[in-house]
Amino acid sequence: MPLNPWITLFSFLAIILPLLNPFVAFAVNQQGEALLLWKQSLNGPTEALSNWNPTDETPCGWLGITCNINKEVVELELRYLSLYGTVPTNLSSLVSLTKVVLSSTNLTGSVPREIAILHELNYLDLSDNALIGEIPSEICNLLKLQEIYLDSNQLEGSIPVQIGNLTSLKWLTLYDNQLNGEIPNTIGNLKNLQVIRVGKNKNLKGLIPREIRNCTELTQLGLAETSVSGQIPLEICNLLKLQEINFFSSQLEGSIPAQIGNLTSLKWLTLNDNQLNGEIPNTIGNLKNLQVIRVGQNKNLGGLIPREIGNCTELTILGLAKTSVWGFLPPSLGHLKKLKTIFAYTTLLSGQIPPELGDCTALQDIYLQNNSLTGSIPKEISGCRNLTYLLLNSNLINGKVPGELSHLVSLHFVNFSDNLIEGTLPFPVLPLHMVFFSISSNNFSGEIPSSICNLNFIKYLDFSHNHFSMIPPCLGNMSDYLIDLDLGNNNFQGTIPKFVKCNNLRSLKLTGNQLEGPMPHSLVNCKKLEILDFANNKVNDTFPHWLVNLPELQVLSLRSNNFHGSIGNHKTKFSFPNLRIIDLSHNMFHGHLPSNFFKYLTAMMNGNMDEGGLQYMGDDYYYDSVTIDIKGNYINVEKIQTLLTIIDISNNSFKGEIPKVIGNLGLLKGLNFSHNNLMGHIPISFRNLTNLECLDLSSNKLTGNIPIQLTDLTSLEILNLSKNHLVGLIPQGKQFNTFTSASYSGNLGLCGFPLTKTCGNDEGQQPPPAPTIQEDDFGFANGFHWKVVLLGYGCGFMFGLCMGYLVFSSEKPKYLLNIVYGEQRNKVRRLKNNAHGRIN
Template identity: 40%
Template sequence: MGLLFVLLTISIFSSPSVTTSSSSKPEAEALLKWKTSFINQNNPLISSWSSLIHQNTTTAPCTWYGVRCDDGLNVKQLNLSSSRLNGTLNYFMFSSFTSLTHLDLKTNDISGGIPPEITYLSKLLFLDLSGNHFSGTIPPEIGLLTSLETLRLNQNQFSGSIPASLGNLTKLVYLRADDNKLSGYIPQEMGKLVNLVNVNISFNFQKGPIPATLGTLTNLSTLYLYQNNLSGPIPPSLGNLTSLTILSVYMNELSGRIPDDLGKMKSLIVLMIGHNKFTGSIPASLSNLAKLEILDVHENLLSGFIPPQLEKLDSLIELSFSHNEFSGQIPASLGNLSKLEQLYLNDNLLTGFIPEELGNMNSLVEIYVVENRLQGQIPYSIGNLTNLEIFVLHDNQFSGFFPETISHCEKLRYLTLSNNSVMGPVPQSVCNLKSLQILDLGNNRFSGVLPQCLGNFSSNLQVLDLRLNGFRGNIPATFDQNNDLRSLNLNSNRLQGSVPWDLIKCRKLEVLDLGNNMLTGTFPHWVDTLPELQVLVLRGNKLKGTLDNSNNKTPFPKMRILDLSSNEFSGNLPKNYFKNFKAMMGVNGDSSGPLYMGRNSSMSMYQDKLVLVVKGSRRELERILVVYTTMDLSVNKFQGKIPDTIGRLSSLRFLNLSHNSLTGGIPIHLRDLRMLESLDLSSNKMVGKIPLELRTLTFLSVVNFSQNQFQGSIPEGGQFNTFGNNSYEGNMGLCGFPLTKSCGDDEVSSSPIPIEDDDDDDDSGFFNGFTWEAVALGYGFGSVIGLGIGWLMFHYGRPRWVIMIVERERFRQERKAIKTPQVEVSATSRAFRRKKLSQVSDVNFTMSF
């Protein structure tokens, strides 16, 4: 009886109303099993996915987060997008979801591959796996999901080829596989997907031709194939896609001519075929695309004239023909494109004038006609473009006067006209452009007095570039407080007077270039308080006074380029400045930041330009590397010694203190300028020896110690073995290589270099195992000198100093061979090569101008 009671009790409490039958709820169990595989099982969004023992088994899992069921309580949809799921599909039991029609897992952290078991989802209509970390190949089993209408695999890391089995998905309407690592060819079988409306396979590594079979997809509305490695021509069959609204194939390797058949695509709104290798002319048939709003063929090899028939495209908003080889004139008929907002014609071979009719394009916002051969006067009708914001005309042959009607373009933000021949005064009306951020009129023939209104122009102005003109008078002294001026370049004009104190209001100023004018007065010490100043150029003026009396405790915290040469500055060198040039000490270096100055601002379309004398040559920098550091105080009247504090500037690359009246010796602390490439101390009154420690400056390619009173032996080894006689001339007390005067001898030796005694062996390591490869390595660090010497060797024969190196090394090795076994000489040679190759591999960056 007792046993029977126990069995009865168990039977009662085992009722199906409180337990779960594994056969009745397989979908719920499958979801729970999948959940246990997640890295973040405690995800609050799926907290409703819990044990069925505490839930109503009739409705579970239909009431769970993201789960939708049909009338028979079978799971029909899993909508789990942006649900913070972190796991794989390896533990997803596809066989438990035979009624599933909709699987949305986009924007999660799911990784791994797509299991072949996905074929169990035979009723699937919608599959979205985008925005995850899926990898591996797209399994061919996907081609068995023949009911699929939407397939989104974009923004993952899928690789390999697109499977040809996708051609079986004849009901497919939307296909996205963009932004992956897919390679191989686009399968011809895609031509079977006759219901396709949208296709996007961009941002991959697809190669080969565009399949001609795509021309059968007459329902296609958008076709995105951009940024791949596709090659060959555009198949003319694409002209059959009369429903296509967007065709984007830019940034591929496509070639051949643009087919006339594209003119049949009457529904086309966007045609982007730029950044390929198309040749020939623009087919006139494109003028049939009446709905076209964007026509972009930039950066190809297209030539011929711009078709005047394009005036028929009265819906056009953007026209980009830049970076091609178009010639002839800008068609006046383009003036009929009244809806056009962007016109890009830069970097072509266009000639003639800007037609007056362009003034009818009153919707224009941007005009780029940079780097052509356009000439004549800028038309007055430009003033009709009241919506114009960007007007970029630099590097042409424009002449005549600048139209005063430009003041009507009140929305104008960028105006660049540099490198032309425009003349006359800057019209006063320019100051009415209150929205202007960039005004670049450099390298023209402007003249007259600078309008004082340029000082209080507007708080929006960030760049004022008027260099290389004929302006005269004083620099404006009417700058607004809290202005946004970042770059002021007035180099190479005829400006007079002093540097206006009013510039102290420009607290965001990074570049101040007033060089090559006729400025007078003393050094503007207040300028060292500008917290963002990186470039200060005052060279070629008549400024005077001392620099070493600044009271600022932290002057020039971001200074990178200081050029005060060719003035009348006197007194001692500014040791206080040397102590505080933190940007020259390497403490502000940031490898993750912008490479060029100005790239971290809204002025990315403007590059700061600078003219400097570097390594004895005049160099015009079209843009300034942020790591470019130079100090030029040459051709002044500085006196006294070079302060030891200069050794703190460990990131300094070019140092010129020549043509002053400096005395004392070369500071040993110069050895700490480990990035130094050029050092010029010539034409001073300096004395003493050239420190041996300078041999450690492995980037040094140019030195000039000439016209001083140095004495003693010239250091040997390192870069010093690449410098010629002209680096030392005018120092009667110097001796040793490369001079013909031997140390310890008062006369010039015309015989081969004698064998030196054993005491000199300490410095002979550089030449152990000497080869021309070693000379080449030395030139590698001093490319300018190396190339120059190489040219001289071939043009005039072997230079005498090179012959001296070889002869000296030969005598040393012969003597070494007497007292050292040959195996040791070979070991030394191998060690030398390893050391030099190691030095070369350690070089991350070398400036060689």
């Protein structure tokens, strides 16, 4: 009787399987041993791998391990762990791996070439580590690879030309490394490629290879922050599945091709910060799925904004900032019901803001500052219920602000400064969550409504350069969040309000009003105050010694008021450790200058030299564009260094000798003691003021010689010692050879160059006259002409430019504090722009 074949098979298996078992078990154990060896090599805490137990028969139950039905390890996936080791290289027993993910695990070392033995691998993610070295070309032999993620490491070298071998590849992300060279044209072999992101490799250069036209499955193309150059190849416009193009901050030039309109699947188009020119093609209207368009920071990109953009009804972000687009904002923008943000600042736009913009009901951010927009603010904007940022500053907008804007309860940030807007403050109720509100440099008038005091979260408030007449008494009790309050250059009258809630106030400016009475002692509550400007008012008080309770004070301007009396004596305790700019000029102070006043100005001494690069006043809370008014000449200074240190006590009635301790203020840039009754000699200790650029001791009663040691002041650009009782030979050499006779006029006892009066035996020994400087350039009687400070012997051009008129003028209508915060014309021009400037 023949045997049943099934019985025969089962009998065979019953015999052979026990013999095979040890070999299967041995293979599984090898995989576990390889993983445990890698675990032991890690330098960081391995608690996350605590269930990697060597007593287990198989690693298939371990964290991050996935096995197939044959108990072979096919996936190793560990993310967001602090492993602190290298990528495993002992992979010979793990050849069944199809997926390796070790992202964000603090790995170092290089990408191991041993990965090339994993022939089944189709997914490799080593992103967000600290890997170095080159991308090994051996990886390009893994023909099953579909996804490679090596981004956010420190990889160097070029993209291997062999990348074209990976014909199964769909995702290739190499961004945020240090790759160089060019994108290989073999990229065109990857016909299944859907995503390529190689941006943020600044040394990656060359042209975009035209062979990319073969990548017909491509949906994302990212080359941002590279040095890729040339024109946008027309071949890209044939990749009809493209959804995202990101060429931000590269070196592309030429025009945006009209064929871009072929990419009807496109959702993101980011071309900002390149060198593009021409116009925005009207074919942009074909992109019905477009959500984001950013073409800003291409200064030569001009033309009109195409009205066809109204067809892009999915658009949420429109970025045109810092281009040369001109003409009107098209009314068709009103069709964009999903639009959230408009970046169109610093362009050549003109005309009125279209009322149709109010139809964009989802609009949250409007950035239209620094243009030439005219007309009034349309009341229809109140239809943008979610509006948070409204920046219209630095335009030619006129008329009145519509009261309907008070209905926009979500408004946080409003800047209407530097326009031609008139009328009273229109908001019966300001949105309670307002953080920034500036209407400076307009034609507003009337009273500031007391409702302003309900802004409990306000941080920046600027009403300067208007015609307001009354400060509400509640202003000093409005918000503990308030950082910057500027009420300068209005017609405010009455007394200065008391300040109660001012725990975070850093800058208080009341300059250029008609305020009277004493300084409010309540300012001692403002412990973080850094800038205090009461200049050009009618404040009647003695010197406020209690300001020593403000330890952060950096700028103090009491200029042109009715302050009187002495500023203290040798027993008075002064402590202004951070004070850098002091302006007490044009008051009625008298008495001696106490040495103690200058002794503790430690921020002006060499020992406090700022380190670690330039620092600026207000770096962490305001970003001003500073305008300096020098006899009608406006000069823009971006921000003011903390090393700008100035003392001005001119036009008072101080008497006695100049304290020698001033020579310790080694960081001092400007010193003006003119128009007082100071006596005695010029201190020899002034030789230590090696950073001094401007020195004015004119119109006093100083005697003796001009110390020869002052020739050591090689930074000195402007010197005025006129109208004193100085005698002897004028020192020669270095900077002193550049000063004209105007610096010494009115000192009958002085002789020598540049005066015509000789000193006995010095004829024929006069140094040559200073080139190009003319005596008429100075004009001390009416203040310096600003052009003189372009000349000189040494450094300090910017400061000299600012100080030529400001320090020495007897008129000084704007003066010193313009240097620190100027006309405040473009308050926070960059405050929000900085946050978005890189993406619009």
